[in-house]
Amino acid sequence: MTKRIFQTLADLHACVGQDIATSEWTTVTQAQVNQFAEATGDHQWIHVDVERAKAGPFGAPIAHGFLTLSLLPTFFDTAVEVVQARMGVNYGLNRVRFMSPVPVGSRLRAHLKLLSSETIEGGYQMVWQSTIELEGVPKPACVAESVMRRYP
Structure with a gap:
């Protein structure tokens, strides 16, 4: 995939309603899952006990749903760049659905x-639909509507 580059936030703002970009692929590793479990305290066996998870309902350990969601910054970083933007902040989520398990x-x-995109004091508030594709699976792993604020 090629990163989509915009010169200004106004250029991106003009693209409301459009599919903007597709990120690079990223592989979910057991080390990431274990680190996420340590950071969040979610040590459920379907995530961190590899041997038990192999005999479990998914046939392998799976990523935490919130780990999948936490990859949004990685996806945006590999897919979209605004040259004249100095920072962005996560403002929240309107809707999130975890639709398919993500095996390690x-x-x-x-x-x-x-x-959507609207002007706010000093910048823009943008609402993105992020459909997280699981390679080889027809149903997405996650669909999230995220709200970001970006500042020139």
């Missing part, structure tokens, strides 16, 4: 659509 070793990427 799977590859994910996000399809990013700009749903």
